[in-house]
Amino acid sequence: MSLQATLSVRVASALQAAGIEDSLAVVMPSVDTRFGDYQTNAAMVAAKALKKNPRELAASILSHLHVEDLCEVPTVAGAGFINFKVLDATLSEALNGVRGDGRLGVIPVGSPKTIIIDFSSPNVAKPMHVGHIRSTILGDSLARIARRLGHRVVTDNHIGDWGTQFGKVIHGWKHLLNAEALEKAPIAELVRLYREVNSAEENNPGLKETVRHELVKLQQGDPENLEIWKQAVALSWKEFERLYGLLDITFDERLGESFYNDALAPLVERLLNEEIAEKSEGAVCVFFRGSPELEEKPCLIRKSDGGFLYATTDLATLEYREQRWKPDAVWYVTGAPQQLHFEQVFATARRMGVTTDLRHIAFGSILGEDRKMMKTRSGENVELGGLLSEAIERALTVVAEKNPDLSKDQQEEVARIIGLGAVKYADLMQHRLTDYVFSWDKMLSFQGNTAPYLQNAYVRIRSIFRKAEAEGISTAVSPIVIADLAERALALQIIQFSEVLYTVLEDQRPNLLCLYLYELADRFHKFYEACPVIKSGGDVRASRLTLAGLTADILRDGLGLLGIRVPERM
Ligand code: ARG
Secondary structure: OOHHHHHHHHHHHHHHHOOOOHHHOOEEEOOOOOOOOEEEOHHHHHHHHHOOOHHHHHHHHHHHOOOOOOEOOOEEEOOOEEEEOEOHHHHHHHHHHHHOOOOOOOOOOOOOOEEEEEOOOOEOOOOOOHHHHHHHHHHHHHHHHHHHOOOEEEEEOOOEOOOOHHHHHHHHHHHHOOHHHHHHOHHHHHHHHHHHHHHHHHOOHHHHHHHHHHHHHHHOOOHHHHHHHHHHHHHHHHHHHHHHHHHOOOOOEOOOHHHHHHHHHHHHHHHHHOOOOEEEOOEEEEOOOOOOOOOOOOEEEEOOOOOEOHHHHHHHHHHHHHHHHOOOEEEEEOOHHHHHHHHHHHHHHHHOOOOOEEEEEOOOOEEOOOOOEOEOOOOOEOOHHHHHHHHHHHHHHHHHHHOOOOOHHHHHHHHHHHHHHHHHHHHHOOOOOOOEEOOHHHHOOOOOOOHHHHHHHHHHHHHHHHHHHHOOOOOOOOOOOOOOHHHHHHHHHHHOHHHHHHHHHHOOOOHHHHHHHHHHHHHHHHHHHHOOOOOOOHHHHHHHHHHHHHHHHHHHHHHHHOOOOOOOOO
8 A cells, every 4th residue: 555545544544533524534745845745634624514623623633643653743734734744764665665666666456447448539531630639649648547557448449430521532532533642641632532522512512412422322332432431441540550650559449430330220229219219300319308418408319311420329339338348437538529429428328227437538629829729831730640740850850959979860769759758748748628839849848847858857867877887886776765855855756656646547637647757857856966876875875876766767657658758868
C-alpha cells in the first residue's frame, strides 16, 4: 500500500472512532508543503454536514488518530486542515521500496476491470480534423495508464467507414478520379473527390439524386460500388496506419461502422418489438419521457426513408462489445460536440438493460493563434500527417543547433522523439475539456511545462551517469538516505507516482500526470543544485546517484505512459 493510502486508512479509523462517516478520509499531497507533506480536509467536510466547528472536530479526530510510526504529531491548520509531516525514516523506507521494485512503486489495482477504449476513429475519405488528433493522443495515453494499473484494456478504432460520404466518393471515383494522385496521396485525393462532388451538388439537384443512388447501390451490395468502397477504405487505412506507426500507437481492434451494418435493421426491429423505440412520423425514435435533459431530445434510430444513423450504429456496436468482452466500462474518446449523441445512446442502452459504466471522455478544441478553430492557411482542416512532419522538421532545426556534433541520423532520430513528444505533450498537459491555442514555439521550448523540458531533465540525469561511469564511480543501486530538504522534496514526489496514476485514471485526466512529471523535473533540478552528486563521496554519493536514477526511471516511464519517448542525448 502506498503511504498516502496507509494514511487514508488511519484517518478512516480515527473518523470511525470519532463517530464520523469514514468515507471522508481522503488524504492528498499537500498543496503548500510548508505545512506538511500530506493533508486531509475530512474535518472541514464533516463539520459542514454536522454543523460543527471544523477546528474542534479536527482536534477530536486527532485524539483518535494513530500515526506516530509514520509522521510527526499531526497539526491542524487554517480552517481545519489536518497536516502530516512524514518521518524521514518513513520516507526512506517508502523510497527504498520503490527503488527495489521493477514497477517503480506502481501498485496494480486489486480488482482489474475490462475497459474498452474507443478512440481515434477517423472517417474514411473525409478530412481527419484536429478532434481526431486529440482523440488519438488522449485515448492512447489512457489505454497505456489503465494497462499499467493492471486493467484489461481493449482498444478499438471505430473508424467511420460506412457513412453517407461514400455516395459522393463513389460518384467522384467514377467520374473525376486522378489515378496518379490517388497513388501518391490517397486520402488527399479521396477528400478532393468528396469536396468536388459536394460543391457540385449544391447547385445541381439532379446530381444530388445520382449521388444518393450510388450510396443506395452500395448499401444494397452492388459489386462495382462495393469494390470502390473497399479500395477507398484500404487506401485510407494504409495512410492512417503510417501515422499511427509514427505516433507509436496500436489498436487491438479496428471494427469500423461497416462491421455493424447487418445488425442495424434487426436491432431497430427488436427495439420496436420491445417497445423501447416507437414510430414517429415515419421514423423510429427512442423517447425519454420524464427525463429533464432528454425529454425534448429523442434518439433517432431510423429515418423515414429507412436509413440508419450514427446512434443506431453505436447501439449495435455496444451490443457487440457487451457480448464479446463483457466489459465493466466503455470509454468513448470524442470531442465535446458529441455530448448529446452519447447521452442519447447511453440512455437508450440503459433501457436495453446495459448496466456497464459508459463514459464519454469529452475534450475541447485546438485553436489557432487567432483563437478560432485551428485551420490551415487556406482555411482547411489541419491534416495530422502534415502537422507531424512539421513538428519533426522544427525539432530538427533545434536539435541541429544544440547538437552539431551528433550525426545526421542521430539528429533525425532525436528530432522525431522531440517533435512528436512536443505535439503529444502540448495536448495532454491541458485539462482535456479546455480549448487551447496551438503554438509551435511554446511546445518546442526547452523551458516550462513542455515535453522537451522533461526529456532534457532525463538526458541530464543520463549524462550524470555517463560521467560517473567514465570516472569509474559505481552506479549500483544503493540504499537511499534522506538528509537535505531538496532531497526530501524530490523523494516525496517519487513515492507519489503510483497515487498520481490512480488519480489520472479516475477522471481520465492525463494532464495531472504531466503536472506531476513537471514538478518531478523541477524538484530534481533543485536537488541537483543543492546537493552535489558526483562530488560527494561514499554512501552519500551512492544514495544521491540512486535518487537521480529513480527520477530518470520515473521520467522515462511516466512520459512513456503519455506515449512519449526519451532520447539518451539531445
Ligand atoms: N467517426 C466519428 C467522428 O469522426 C467518431 C466515432 C467515435 N466513436 C463512436 N463509437 N461513436 O466523429
